[in-house]
Amino acid sequence: xxxxxxxxxxxxxxxxxxxxxxxxxxxxxxxxxxxxxxxxxxxxxxxxxxxxxxxxxxxxxxxxxxxxxxxxxxxxxxxxxxxxxxxxxxxxxxxxxxxxxxxxxxxxxxxxxxxxxxxxxxxxxxxxxxxxxxxxxxxxx
Numbered sequence: 363x364x365x366x367x368x369x370x371x372x373x374x375x376x377x378x379x380x381x382x383x384x385x386x387x388x389x390x391x392x393x394x395x396x397x398x399x400x401x402x403x404x405x406x407x408x409x410x411x412x413x414x415x416x417x418x419x420x421x422x423x424x425x426x427x428x429x430x431x432x433x434x435x436x437x438x439x440x441x442x443x444x445x446x447x448x449x450x451x452x453x454x455x456x457x458x459x460x461x462x463x464x465x466x467x468x469x470x471x472x473x474x475x476x477x478x479x480x481x482x483x484x485x486x487x488x489x490x491x492x493x494x495x496x497x498x499x500x501x502x503x
Contacts, residue, residue, distance in 0.1 A: 363485050365452065365466055366445035369475035374465070376401040376473070379408055379433040383419075386411060386432055396478065397463040400436045405472045407465050409436035414462075442467045443477070449485045452477060 376399045377389055389398055390413055400409035415435040420427065442465045443452060452464060456479050466475040 363449045363489055364445065365443055365447045365449070365477055368449070368477055368481050368485055369445065369466055372475050372481075374399055374473060374476040376404050377411065377432055378402060379431065379436060381432045383416065383427055383430040383432075383435070386435075387416060390416075397476070399440075399465050399473055399476060400432055401473060407440055407442065407467060407471070407473050409433075409438045410440050410463060410465065411436040412463060440465060442471075444468070445474070449482055449489070452482050453486060456482060 375389065375393045375395055377386060379400050379402075381389075386398070390396070396414075397410055397412035399407055400411055401407055409432075411432050415437070419430065419435050423430075441455060441459060441461065443455075445466060445468070447466075456462065456464065462479045464477050465473055466477055468474050
C-alpha cells in the first residue's frame, strides 16, 4: 500500500520555529496531535516537534521553559516521505529511527501531509486482513 492511500482528507498542522513552548503545547492539545511540522508558511519543512520533545526538554530546565521556543526543541533533520512511498518502507524507517511521525512532501519538497505510526499500523493491519480474507476465500472455493 502506498502512502497516498493514507493521506486523503488528512490535515497537517504546522507551527513557527519562533512560537513559544506555551503556543506549542496549546496547538498540540487543540489539534489533538502528537507532533507539528515546523514551517514558516505551511509548505516548507524546517523541522518537526513532538510532545516527546517537550517532555525531554523539561528535566533540569524547568526554570527556562517560559522562555523556550519551538526552535529550541525541534528536530531540524526531518525524515520525510513521498506519496509513492510504501507503508512497509515507513514501518522500517519508523522502527529503525524510533520516530512516530513522518511528513509527506511532494516532488519539490512542499509539505502535503503527515503520517503517524498509528496510520501505518492501521494500514498494515488492513492489508493483513485483506490478505487473510483472500486466502480464506481461495481455500474455501
